[in-house]
Amino acid sequence: MKTSISFKNTIADIICLLYILLFVYAAVSKLLDFENFRVQLGQSPLLSAFAGYIAWMVPMLELFIVLLILSKRWRIMGLFGALCMMVMFTAYIFIILNYSPFVPCSCGGILEKMGWEEHFIFNFVFMMLAAAGILILRRGVPKAHFISKPAALASAFSMTIFFSIGIVALLFMLSEDIIHHRNNFVRRFPKHPTNSKKTILLPQATYYIAGYDKGQIYLGNRAEPLAVTIFDTSLVQKKTIRIELPKYKFPYTVPRLAVKSPYFYFSDGSVPCIFIGDTTNWKAELKMYRKAYFSILKPIDDKTAVIRAIDSKTKANTLGLFTFNNDASLQLNGRLLLKQVDGIFDTDGSLLYNSQLDKVIYTYAYRNEFLMIDSQIGNHTSGHTIDTTTRAQVSVARIESKKVTTLSKQPKLVNKLTASFGNYLFVNAALIGKYEPEIMWKQASIIDVYDLSANTYAFSFYVYNIAGRTMDEFVVLNDRIVSLNGRSLTIEKLQTNYYKPFTASR
Structure with missing residues (x-):
C-alpha cells in the first residue's frame, strides 16, 4: 500500500x-x-x-x-x-x-x-x-x-x-x-446592375490578367511566364502565344507580363529588368537592367512606365517614371505617397494607369484615399473612398533577433483590388458599411464605384464568389467587368443608370 x-x-x-x-x-x-x-x-x-x-x-x-x-x-x-x-x-x-x-x-x-x-x-x-x-x-x-x-x-x-x-x-x-467593426457610412446598391454573365474554366489557377484592348483579354501565366493566352470579350475564341526574349540568364523571381496594346512589357522588379516588345510579333528587347528595383510596374506607352519602388534615401515607398529612349532614365517623386507611420506598410496600395484620362491612380490599402496623378507624375489631386479610416491603422515592430521590420499586428485593410476605366474608379472594398447584410460579405466581393470627374462616390455592386472563393483580381473594359477567380474567368455587363460608359471625344 x-x-x-x-x-x-x-x-x-x-x-x-x-x-x-x-x-x-x-x-x-x-x-x-x-x-x-x-x-x-x-x-x-x-x-x-x-x-x-x-x-x-x-x-x-x-x-x-x-x-x-x-x-x-x-x-x-x-x-x-x-x-x-x-x-x-x-x-x-x-x-x-x-x-x-x-x-x-x-x-x-x-x-x-x-x-x-x-x-x-x-x-x-x-x-x-x-x-x-x-x-x-x-x-x-x-x-x-x-x-x-x-x-x-x-x-x-x-x-x-x-x-x-x-x-x-x-x-x-x-x-x-x-x-472588423462597422463603419459609419452607407452604400448605394442599384437593382440588378450587372447582367449577361458568362464564366469559363481555365486549365489551372496560375493565370492572371495581364491586360486588355477593345476586343481582347490577355492572360499571363505564373507557371509559364512566357506564355500569353488571348480571349475575345465573348470568351469564345482563344489562342496562345509565346513571347520571345533575348537569352539572358537572369535570376527571375516574380516575372510579370503587362500588355498595353500594341505593346507589351515583361519585367521582374527583383532582378531588376524590363523588356518591351510589339504584340504583332511578340518579340521583346531589354530596355532596363539593374537601374532600380521596384514592386509594381504599369505601362503608360512603349516609351514610359510608372513604378513603385523604395527610395534609397528615405527608405520609404515612392512613385517613379521610367523613360525609355536610347537609355532608361528614372525620375522619382517622393512627395506623392505621404508617410503616416513607417512609409512602407502604411503607404502600401494599388497602382493603375487610366489611358482615357491619361492619369496615374494610386489607391492606399489602409486609408480612405486615392491619388490622381498626371502621367509625368508631377501634379496630383486626391479623392477619398466612402469609409471613415483617414489614418492607416498600421503598427510595425523591429525584431532584432531576425534583423527585420514587420507588422506587429494585422492592419485594418480598407481597399483591396482596384480597376479604372473612363471617368470611373472601381474599388474592391474591405469594410462593411451601415445597413448591409453580413451574409453578402460571405457570398460576394463588394465593388465601390467613384466618379473621378466629379470626385464623388457613385454606387456599389456585387461580384459573386465562385465555389465559395472570392475573386483574385478584376479589370473593367468600359461596360464589362472581367474577373478572375482561381480557374474561373468571368465577364459580365455593367448596366445601370448610375454608370455612363466612356465615349471618346472626336
Missing part, C-alpha cells in the same frame, strides 16, 4: 516537474524574444486586438503558476492553473483550425517546429497530465477540504474547463468585432 502511494506521489512529482520545465522554458523564451512573440500574437486572427496585453499576461501567468506548483501548500491550485492554461491553448488551436479565416504560423520556442495538429495533441496530453496530477494530490488533502469531495472535484474540473474555453471564445468574438 505504501509502495503504491509512494509510486503515485512520484508520478505527481514528475508531472509537476514537467510543467515547471515547460512553463519556465515557454515564459523565458517569450520574454527573451518578446517583440517577436508580440508580433506573432498581433498577426493572429483571434487575438490581434488584444496582442499588447496578452503578450505580457501569458508569460507572467506561466511563471506565477510555476511558483504555485513549487509550493506544496499551493500545488493543487497550481495544477488547476496549469490545466486552465492548457485548455485555453487547446481551445485557441481548435478555433484556429476550424473557424479562423486563415491559419497563422505556429509559435512558442521549441514548439515552433510543430504543426498546429501536433501542437493540439501535445496540449491535450499535458491537459491529461494536469488532471492526473490533481487526482493524485487530492488524496493527501484533509477530508475537511472541499476538494476532497468527489462532487466538488468534478465541479472544479468542469468550471475550469468551461471558464477556459469561454475566455478564449469571448476574446475571439471581441477581437473579430473590433478588427
Whole structure:
C-alpha cells in the first residue's frame, strides 16, 4: 500500500516537474524574444486586438503558476492553473483550425517546429497530465477540504474547463468585432446592375490578367511566364502565344507580363529588368537592367512606365517614371505617397494607369484615399473612398533577433483590388458599411464605384464568389467587368443608370 502511494506521489512529482520545465522554458523564451512573440500574437486572427496585453499576461501567468506548483501548500491550485492554461491553448488551436479565416504560423520556442495538429495533441496530453496530477494530490488533502469531495472535484474540473474555453471564445468574438467593426457610412446598391454573365474554366489557377484592348483579354501565366493566352470579350475564341526574349540568364523571381496594346512589357522588379516588345510579333528587347528595383510596374506607352519602388534615401515607398529612349532614365517623386507611420506598410496600395484620362491612380490599402496623378507624375489631386479610416491603422515592430521590420499586428485593410476605366474608379472594398447584410460579405466581393470627374462616390455592386472563393483580381473594359477567380474567368455587363460608359471625344 505504501509502495503504491509512494509510486503515485512520484508520478505527481514528475508531472509537476514537467510543467515547471515547460512553463519556465515557454515564459523565458517569450520574454527573451518578446517583440517577436508580440508580433506573432498581433498577426493572429483571434487575438490581434488584444496582442499588447496578452503578450505580457501569458508569460507572467506561466511563471506565477510555476511558483504555485513549487509550493506544496499551493500545488493543487497550481495544477488547476496549469490545466486552465492548457485548455485555453487547446481551445485557441481548435478555433484556429476550424473557424479562423486563415491559419497563422505556429509559435512558442521549441514548439515552433510543430504543426498546429501536433501542437493540439501535445496540449491535450499535458491537459491529461494536469488532471492526473490533481487526482493524485487530492488524496493527501484533509477530508475537511472541499476538494476532497468527489462532487466538488468534478465541479472544479468542469468550471475550469468551461471558464477556459469561454475566455478564449469571448476574446475571439471581441477581437473579430473590433478588427472588423462597422463603419459609419452607407452604400448605394442599384437593382440588378450587372447582367449577361458568362464564366469559363481555365486549365489551372496560375493565370492572371495581364491586360486588355477593345476586343481582347490577355492572360499571363505564373507557371509559364512566357506564355500569353488571348480571349475575345465573348470568351469564345482563344489562342496562345509565346513571347520571345533575348537569352539572358537572369535570376527571375516574380516575372510579370503587362500588355498595353500594341505593346507589351515583361519585367521582374527583383532582378531588376524590363523588356518591351510589339504584340504583332511578340518579340521583346531589354530596355532596363539593374537601374532600380521596384514592386509594381504599369505601362503608360512603349516609351514610359510608372513604378513603385523604395527610395534609397528615405527608405520609404515612392512613385517613379521610367523613360525609355536610347537609355532608361528614372525620375522619382517622393512627395506623392505621404508617410503616416513607417512609409512602407502604411503607404502600401494599388497602382493603375487610366489611358482615357491619361492619369496615374494610386489607391492606399489602409486609408480612405486615392491619388490622381498626371502621367509625368508631377501634379496630383486626391479623392477619398466612402469609409471613415483617414489614418492607416498600421503598427510595425523591429525584431532584432531576425534583423527585420514587420507588422506587429494585422492592419485594418480598407481597399483591396482596384480597376479604372473612363471617368470611373472601381474599388474592391474591405469594410462593411451601415445597413448591409453580413451574409453578402460571405457570398460576394463588394465593388465601390467613384466618379473621378466629379470626385464623388457613385454606387456599389456585387461580384459573386465562385465555389465559395472570392475573386483574385478584376479589370473593367468600359461596360464589362472581367474577373478572375482561381480557374474561373468571368465577364459580365455593367448596366445601370448610375454608370455612363466612356465615349471618346472626336
